[in-house]
Amino acid sequence: MMERRVGHSGLRTSALGLGTMTWGRDTSADDAAEMLRDFLDVGGTLLDTSSSYGGGDAESVIGEVLRDTGVRDDLVLCTKGGRDASRRALLADLDRSLARLGTDHVDLFLVACPDPATPLAETVGALRLAVTSGRARYVGLSNHPGWAGAHAATLLDDVGLTALEVEYSLLQRGVEREVQPAATALGMGLLAWSPLGRGVLTGKYRRTVPADSRAASPHLAGFVEPYLTAAAAAVVEAAVTAAQGLGRTPAEVALSWVLSRDAVASAIVGARTPAQLRQSLGAAELTLPDEVLSALDDVSTVEVGYPERW
Template sequence: MELRQLGRTGLRVSPLGLGTMTWGRDTDEIDAAEQLRDFVDAGGNLVDTAASYGGGDSESMIGSILSGKVDRRDVLLCTKAGIRTTADGNAVDASRGALLDSLDASLERLGTDHVDLFLVHTPDPRTPFAETLSALRLAVTTGRARYVGLSNHPGWAAARAAASLDAHGDVGLAAVELEYSLLQRGIERDVVPAATEMGFGVLAWSPLGRGVLTGKYRSSLPADSRGASSHLAGFVQPYLDGESSGIVEAVATAANGLGRAPLDVALAWLLERPGVSSAIVGARTPAQLRASLAACDLELPDAVHYALDDVSALPLGYPERW
């Protein structure tokens, strides 16, 4: 894989990132270690996790693998904070104390003294945004993180964060991480234009439309799929509708014409989108990851790219179009 610049930073990331949301729950350490070795061997370097994934089990598993099976110097670690577990379930908390405490706990689980990219996982309407941003500055100035960014935040928040961090010194906004695929192009309304203007990179999570763009759900609900699992069925369900099925069929038609898998076409389309630095692919098994890694060599013909643009186009109106 040829590394890409993350926004206007000096950090260079692989076009495919390794997502670890299922590690410690659906993926055991043996399969996780094989995935990470295959990923690094293929030229990948960006490993994406979060304090909330598996209640910290994902980070602990990564730390265990990096302690002997994969060299820490071969990977860039990205983790997220801002969602904490309480007796009543998960709670959003992006206060300074919560973010820094979470980061310290993540570093301990990961077995490292710093992460390469630290993100605020989700907006917190109860915490002043300036306080949240102050935690990001402290994460960098204290050496806990090399770069910082936001996840699942709207374009106005990312633009404000970029301007505020730039105004306070050398700690800029390196990246935003949001859902982006042929089935979810909402970030093109404001986040992508903000990234282009302000110079931060875009990391795309769920680039395969929560697995739906692989075509596995075209005719049935596979028993071993996320859509049939007790804890992820609700995550997949929004894209098992008529509107999405038309896009999935278009991807399958293009894939058939190119002699490739639908997964290849969906990833190739996304990796050619403006501003995208990396697409985060989450695989339950090593075989699933290898299928994604094999897609990196595909460059879509212009006609195919334009056709997929058209079939999945956003219904834009005022003020996007004026």
């Protein structure tokens, strides 16, 4: 799997990342270890987690797997904290994450979401301290609007704001309004979470809701439901048609489309099982024909107007 540079920084990650939202809850430690092994075997490096995943259980599972396998140095380890993004809470989140992960630093530390109660300058100051104290090699934001990314990048020009992690898929192209242009202009890389449209772009929900799927899960059904619509179904059918024509899986087509977009450094696959992960790994080596890209663009187009486009 090819590596990609994250924005204008020196950080490089694999084109596909491995997400861990289900680890410790829906994904057992044994399955997690198998997925990480398969991921590393094809050249994957980016392992993405958060202090909030499973209330910290995902990080604990990662720490266990890393202790058992000794592969820490082969990974670009990314975690998120800071739903309370004050200096006190953000750095406390980071310290607890490091303890669970069993490491003295992460390669990338992100603020999970905007915190209206904390000035952005204070949050940025905490990110600076995370880097200067050695607890994080690079820092960024997750789920923030474009103006916040641009402002934070300006405030943090001494150590650099490296990455913006955002939801981005054929079913969610809102970042193209201002987040993606800001990232491109200011040299930040995009990490795309849920590039499979919360699993919907695999095609598994075309006929029914499988009993073992996220949409049937009491704690994840609400996460999937926004994309079980007629409009989303039309996009899914286009991805399925393209996949059939190319002899690939719909997941590979959807991921390859994301990887073709400006500023995207990595598409993070949140597989729940080893089998699900294996359906996606070939996407890193797939280049979609121009006519397929154009057809997918058309069927999933996002409306961009004033003031993003004058």
